[in-house]
Amino acid sequence: PVVGAVLHATKQIPVERSTAGANRSLQLAQEVVAEGGAIIIYPEGTLTRDPDLWPMKGHTGAARLALETGIPVVPMAHWGAHELFPRYAKRFHLFPRKTSRIRIGDPVDLSRFMGQPRDKATLAEATDVIMDAVTGLLAELRGEQPPARRWDPSAHNQTKHGRDVERGKK
Structure with missing residues (x-):
């Protein structure tokens, strides 16, 4: 009830991923x-x-929204939150004290996609441009080179979302 009230008050939009309601x-x-x-x-x-916690293959929603409305996409990356609250952990790790850093980039130029059909290939390419910008910011924060290819869960028999990392395992 408390979290739900906060989410509602801050106008969070629920996303029904991989369903007809996602649109x-x-x-x-x-x-x-x-x-x-x-x-x-x-x-x-x-x-x-x-x-290694690098960004993986993105979904097309951000690109679709930007191309349909003309609003800019401003990429952001953060690093360090995983030390405070590791993936799928049940509690925070407050001590020793953790540092989280955020980097905000310049708006992503999606102008080359304007006027193109909003088909799967165009949206995937625009999404890759957005994910490249996010990955670049994270590389700056981490001081490391990202992998040459972005992680694709389906290529590793993993679900695209949810808590289960490998299909069939909990």
């Missing part, structure tokens, strides 16, 4: 933008499955 989330996001609001989208749609 409704984008419609609600368009309404928020039309009213002058801002939207934060995690393009991966879940916690990364990459063992």
